[in-house]
Every structure is written in structure tokens, then in C-alpha cells.
Amino acid sequence: MPPPGAPTGEPLLAERLARAITLGGPIPVSQFMAAANAHYYATRDPLGAAGDFTTAPEISQMFGELIGLWAADLWDRAGRPEIAWVEPGPGRGTLTADALRAMRAAGLTPPVHFVENSPALREMQARAVPEATWHDDVSTLPANVPLIVVANEFFDALPIRQLVRGADGWRERLVACQDTLFLPIAGGAMPAGIMPEALDTAAPGSVVETSPASVAIMAGLSALIEAQGGAMLVIDYGYEGPAVGDTLQAIRGHAYANPFEAPGEQDLTAHVDFATLALAAEASGCRRSGPVGQGAFLTALGIDARAAALGPRVAEDRRRLVEEMGELFRAMAVRHRDWPEPAGFA
Template structure:
């Protein structure tokens, strides 16, 4: 099962033409041969940029299915969550923003449900994939597209939805050796990509309680996620509004490797055939929350997705739709309900959002 969003970062800029070219493994192998092994983060960024630029990965014929594609209930509840928050904030003039919106399904379902509450803001998408932008344009023809979170409107509050977005952003891996910690890098020989230990890193970059981990232990961080969260938090603090992030993850820092690949709805080797499979890693919600608070925003959660959707009323909605949606409800609340989590960040003058208490 796939759990991802298109790779959108504020650094580095994407080369769409290069992303559409074939033979990404050959180009990466050439780069490694000429310049030496590259960090896991650089490998993941190159692979996902190419992957999303060249296909629609969703659905039965793709590699994975996301929550909005499982059931209309997911997007509807997110739309009503936003409409309720907007209403209690005094109904300001806002912009709806979705990061990595896939086919646009979540926004379509959200706007349909929210319109009944009088909430119908202009839609903005942060999306770099030409293939997915085309699908989104079919579903939400009036949307405005952005390559980067830095390009979002600056003159009014933003309601930002990041569903299965942060998991596809590049991660840095640090591996414990016999005498210390090392950057994990990717080497290549004859188109075979292998992770190895690279240059040593000072203990000061390792959380104190993890420094004496056994050899082979891995710590993952995502500087790209931190950078994006910092930009979005600054916008919310300056402009008003809120962000809702839903993804699979944990509250770190913690030991363990979570980098994975999905192809054809099955797990695959993340270091094989880069650019032809979806690479993701679990999201550290504790770090995202810390960034939000340090920036001056109010943070709620994380709470398990199952708890969040139950508090928003998924059981009543499922009952209204009838028995046919019971398996979808169970998948969202039970199967995905614990591993997936929800985190909200808002301007301190905005009310506490629903679903977190």
C-alpha cells in the first residue's frame, strides 16, 4: 500500500525537463562515478522528483492509494473541519492550500462538503509534477498552482492541508559505526546502488540519549521538512490561518530505519531502479510540532488518525452513506488509524481546531 505525496520542496529547485528524461539510474550512476557517493537525502530527492514528474502513481493501475482515494468521507470531513475552524475564527477571507494534492480528490470532496457551510475559498495547489497538475486541472479547473511554498499568497490567512505530503520529502540518515556516527551515503557500481557509511559526524548532532546506540543503529532526520514547516509557520504567524498535516509517523527523535519503497502496491527495495518507485519515510511529528512552536504558532496534536476522524464524525457519516462504506471506514479508522497521525498548527488568535480534544 502506498502512502505518499508528490515531492515538493523549497530547496532545491526542480528541473522538470531533466525529470522527464529517461534513464535516471544511468544519470545518477554517472554523477556518483564522477563525484563520489551521494547522501541518502540527495538520492531520495532525485528519485522522487523523477518518479512524480513522469506518472500518475495513484489507484489500482498505479503504485499506491491514499486516504482520499479510499473514501469520499476523508475529504468531506477535512472540508468540514476547515469550515468549522474558519467559522469560529470569524469567517475571514482565506485561501485554501493543499500541498501535494495528488489527483485533487481531497480538495474536490472537501469543497463539496464545506460549501454547504458557506465555505468556498479560492483553491491553491503546491505541485511540481506536470502529470499530476494535468489531473488536478481536470478536477479543480479554477485552482492556482505553485511550484513552491514560498510562492503562496502573502496577503491573507491560509488554511493549509498536507495529507501524506511530508513522508515523501528527503530524509538524512545517520548510521552508528564502531567508533561513532556517520552520514549514510549511496554508492554505485554497475547501476547497483548501495547505502554505505560515509564521513563521520560529531556527537553533538546526535540526541544525547541516542549517542551510545549499538553499531548499525540508524537515525533519520528531514531538514527539508523542517525548512518547509518553518516557512509555513512563519506565514501562519504573519497572516493568520492554520495547517493540518496527516501522515504516517512517530514522535521522535528515535532509532530505526523507515525509508521504504512501494511499487505495484507492494514493498520494494528503495535503492533499486531509482525514479521508478515511490520512496517515503515516516514523519517525525514531534520535530514538526517543535518547529511550529518555536516559530510562534500554536500546535495541537499529534493524535492518531482514527481518533481524529472519529471525533470529526466519521461514524455518523458512514451510517448515512450505508453499509457499502463500512470497509472504507474500517480501513481509515482501524487499519490506518494508529500509524497515521494528525497535527495542527494555527495562529494563536485562531480557535482550537476540532478533532484534537
């Protein structure tokens, strides 16, 4: 039966995708991932024990509180200007709710702007942060004040292209369908000169991933920051590219699954290329700090002192944030050229 919140009277996403591929031919991985995640996030709460995965803000209040203090410190050293707080893909709104509490204690009470398309998640965000303003994309964000943007586990869910090395060159990976069985196949050959020369010697079967959607959003947000002032903090799991490897994965019920099964019923993600995001930001004129491991970042912000204040009950939460997630997850900041260096990156 359809998942809770699915539109009634419409075929499941898998059936719609199967029909489209049967009629029009295989589609790029990016198109498959975009359709699957759009449906997935629009129709459920994916977080927590009853969902498919848990993010850092849901593990402990310490995460959002420290990011709130990070923002308040940066705002204070920038001269306490009027700012707006922006979070794209804010989940349940937990991070912002915890950050607002910490910022308020430091004298910062910014208006909140969420970039979110999911009706189901907007309802939960409204309960956590009722004063928020919602946007469908970054084009309608405030254009007259500096922005503090926090993107936590946002870029990993944006669609990627996958390019596969064949015996005769690079080909884009496509998704084909037999009945409702989806499977990846190699598409037509890429034009000569498209791929960097450094990849000419890659072994057959090698996979390279790109995310034009991520670059576009990073460039858009960086342009706003360079024009208006402010900074952006990106926390996600990933690497500093270029790199070769297939990182597309699916999570369902807190376990890994086949990413080409049950589109729209599981979370699809890929590792974030921080080097490419940094280049997009720097092309807009912004300055970059990091990336550093999440563990080192939170430690520099004072998570040990906060954990000691909260007592033994948070010891396991601290371990998960600093040790379990500490190296795979990375933190990077970009800022207006006239804003001070943010904390956590020394």
C-alpha cells in the same frame, strides 16, 4: 523502455545517477531520495489500482468531506474571515474537490492554491479542481489572507538524511554505485558534538533520520500562518521523536520493494517525525494540537454518522480509514495564536 511521460532522448534516471556517482563519488541518501522522487512524481500517476499506492482521499469521499467540514468549522469560529485554501502535494486533487463540496454546503468557498511540481499530476488536479492556482513552492502563496493548509501524505515523501552508528561514532549513510547497482554505505565520521548525548549509547548499526527539507517547509508555512492567521492540518504516517530506526521504504505495485533499486520508478517514503515538525511550527509562534491517531481524529469529526448516511457500501472504506490506518497515521494541527482550537483533538 522508459515509463510513460519520461523525457525522450535522455538516459533513464538510474543511468544518470550511476554516472554522477561514478564521477563524483557516493551521494547522501537525501540527494538520492530527492532525485528519485522528483523523477517518479513528474512522470506518472502513482495512485490507484493501476499505480503503486492508494491514499486516504482515494479510498473514500468521506475523508475529504470531513476535512472540509473541519476547515469550515474552524473558519466559522474564527469569525468567518476571508481565507485561502492551500494543499501541498495534492495528488489527483481528490481531497480538495471533496472538501470544497463540503465547505460550500457550510458557506465557505475559498480560492484554492496547490503546491505541485509534477506536470502529470497538475493535469489531473486541473480536471478535479479547475479553479485552482498552482505554485512551485510555498514562497508565492497568498500573503494577505489567513491560510488553511492541508498536508496529507506530503511530508513522508520529502528527502531524509540517515545517520548510522558505527563502532567509532556516527556516520552519514551514503549511496554508492557499481554499474547500475545502488547500495548504501557509511560515509565519513560526523564531527563530535553533532548528535544528542542521549544517542551516545545507541548500539552499532542504529539509524537516526532527519529531514531538513521537512523542517524548512514546516517553518515556512508556519511563519505565513503566524503572520497572516489560519491553521495547518498535517496527516501522515509517523511517530513522535526522537527515535532510532530505519524507516526508508519503497512501494511499487502496492508492495514493498528495495528502496535502492530502480530509482525514479518507485515511491520512496520515510516515517514523519511529528515532534520535530511541531518544534518548527512552535518556533514560528504557532500553537499545536495533537498529534492523535487518524482513527480517533476521523471519529471525532463524525465519520460514523457520515458512513451511516452513505449506507453499507462504505463500511469497508470506513474500516480502512479508521482501523487499518487509524494508529499508524497521525493527525496534527498548528494554528495562529489567536485562532480557536480546531476540532478533533480533544
